[in-house]
Structures are given as C-alpha cells and as structure tokens.
Amino acid sequence: MSNFDALLKSSFAEIEEPADAGFSVNVSHGVARVERAAKVRNAAQIAGVLAAAAATAWGLYAVAGAFGQDLLAVAGAEFARLQNAISSGPSMSAAAETAGEGLMQSLGLGLTHILLATGALVGGAVAYRAAQD
Amino acid sequence: MASRGLLNLAQATEAALIIAAQAKDQAAFGELVKRRQGWARSLLRRMCQSHAEADDLAQEAFVKAWERLRDLETPAAFPGWFRRIAVTTFLMAKRRQKAVFEEIDDASPIASEDSTPEAAAGAKIDLEKALARLSDAERLCVTLNHGEGLSHAEIVEITGLPLGTVKSHVLRGTEKLRRLLEPAT
Numbered sequence: 001m002s003n004f005d006a007l008l009k010s011s012f013a014e015i016e017e018p019a020d021a022g023f024s025v026n027v028s029h030g031v032a033r034v035e036r037a038a039k040v041r042n043a044a045q046i047a048g049v050l051a052a053a054a055a056t057a058w059g060l061y062a063v064a065g066a067f068g069q070d071l072l073a074v075a076g077a078e079f080a081r082l083q084n085a086i087s088s089g090p091s092m093s094a095a096a097e098t099a100g101e102g103l104m105q106s107l108g109l110g111l112t113h114i115l116l117a118t119g120a121l122v123g124g125a126v127a128y129r130a131a132q133d
Numbered sequence: 134m135a136s137r138g139l140l141n142l143a144q145a146t147e148a149a150l151i152i153a154a155q156a157k158d159q160a161a162f163g164e165l166v167k168r169r170q171g172w173a174r175s176l177l178r179r180m181c182q183s184h185a186e187a188d189d190l191a192q193e194a195f196v197k198a199w200e201r202l203r204d205l206e207t208p209a210a211f212p213g214w215f216r217r218i219a220v221t222t223f224l225m226a227k228r229r230q231k232a233v234f235e236e237i238d239d240a241s242p243i244a245s246e247d248s249t250p251e252a253a254a255g256a257k258i259d260l261e262k263a264l265a266r267l268s269d270a271e272r273l274c275v276t277l278n279h280g281e282g283l284s285h286a287e288i289v290e291i292t293g294l295p296l297g298t299v300k301s302h303v304l305r306g307t308e309k310l311r312r313l314l315e316p317a318t
Contacts, residue, residue: 004311011260011314012280017174019167023188027166030196031159 045128052124059117148208155202162202166195172212173219179276180223182265190226194219216281220273220291227269263313270294271306278303 142164145153150168153161173194177187197218205214264272273292277283283291288299 004315007314008260008279008307008310012179012276017171017178019171020174023170023174023192024163024166026192027170027195028159028163030192031162031199034196034200035157035159 048124048127052120052127055120055124056117059114059120063114063117147211151202151205151208151211154199155205162199169215170195173215176216176219176276176281177223178261179264179280180220180269180273186226190222191219193226194222197222217291220277223273224292260310260314263310266313267306267309268302270298271302271309274299274302275306275310279307 142150142160145161145164147165147168150161150165154165170191173191174188177191177194178184181187181190194215198215201218205211264276267275274288274294277288277291278285285296285299285303288294288303289296292299294302
C-alpha cells in the first residue's frame, strides 16, 4: 500500500459524524408519518373491500330477484325438453323457445345490475391492489 | 416492548434492535438510528456537496429502511443493505436534479481547481474539501471504493453503472484526490 493509499484510507476512516439528537428526532417523525399513512391506507383498503363486497351482494341479490325465477323456469323447461327428447325422439319444444326468449328479456333487464356488480367487483379489486402497492 | 426500559434498549445488540424494529418497534428503530446515524450521515456527506442535503438524504434513507425492514433477511446484512438504500436514495435525488453519472468527460478538471486559495498555494486540504471538488459520479465511486471498501463489481451492482464507467470514475477521482491531498512538492 502506497503512502497515498494509506493517507486516503485514514482520511476516510476519520470522518464519522457525531450523533445528533435532532437527526434522530427527524427520523422518528418521518417514521411516525409513514405509520400514520399506512394506517390510513389500511383503513381505505378495508373500506374498499367492504364496499365492493356489499355492492356485489346487492348486485347478486338484484340479479337473482330480476330473473332468478326465469332461470329456474328455463332450467325446468330444458330438463323437461331433454326428458321429452329422450323419451319421444326428435321433436323441438316450442315451450323451450318461449322460455329462452323470456330469459333474454330478463337478461336485458338485469344487465344494469350485472354491470353494476361487475363494476363494483373490479373497482374493489383495483382499490385493493392499489392499497397493496 | 412498551415495558422495556431505556437501559435495556441502550444495552441491546444491533441484531436484537433490528429484529425488534422488524416487529414494528419504533423505539428499537430509534436506537438503531442513534447508533448508525454517524456512519450513514458521513457516508452521504462524502457523496453530497452540501451537509444539509446529505442529512436530508440520510433521513430519507432511514425512513425507507423502516418501510422495507421486513425485507432484510439477517440482521448481520444490515450495513450492506442500508448502504444500498442510501446510495439509491442519493442516485434518485441526483437524477431528479438531472445529474449524469454515466458520462465520462476526459477533460473534466478538478472543480474550481484554480480558483481556491489552497489550490493556488499548493496547500494540502482535507478529504471533505477535496471530495467536494470531484464530480458527483467520481465522488460516489471514490467514496464507495475507498471509503466503504467496495470492489468495482460491488459498485456496479449497487449503482447500476457500467463497469468501465465505474473503473474510470474511481481512477480519475483517486488521481484528483492525490493531487489535492498529497503535500505539494
């Protein structure tokens, strides 16, 4: 090691700042700020998830109310058609077609609710992801 | 942790403080800051030209360390881990100021070389003043190489600069320091 290298090494070793109480206090304030922000973020995250869950539940309830009975009716008609097809050969049931049209109408009516529920789900997921980040 | 006395905190090993801080014990982290601030501030003061800026960056680095402390796998790795955070904080601040670290100017003189009384008189000056006359990139690489004992490869890893650039900054920075620090002949 040359004289200069030794000089450089010792010069670097000499510099060590003395402890400063003000510095520690500033850091602890910074840490407290971070913790407060984290608490707010967590609260927002929980609120977002709860809102999404409530909106989804409401959406599902509305959808079920709007065409749940139709769905059951169609399912029943389809079951009957299948049973009929098995027992009496290829005769298309007009009743099943009518039930299908009814379902489409119900779907149109329930579309708003579906969109609302999907929007709430996506919004909740985005809020959750943003809070995680 | 709330019942722990100040005496215990002061007597705790650094590893114990880090483990407690990882469990969100702010008092333990405060003690860790108290113990490590001298090193952290001097590291950043060597890299920055202004003491106030260095202290601001050191505070920012400690707050970042608090946020990421759970990522630290072993307490023994704390110095290297924190050094990386400090250097990243410094680089981000400099990049916000549009500082360029990748370019090497072969003709770059020592800043204010001819305008200072010490230089004019050929007097030996102290390290801090000498470092202040290097470019940001040279100061960073020289500090990490000579001050922190990192190899060129380690500096590449920590700064993201190309190896050739790091070698050049260290070489040129060291040469400038030699001219500034060695007594005039």
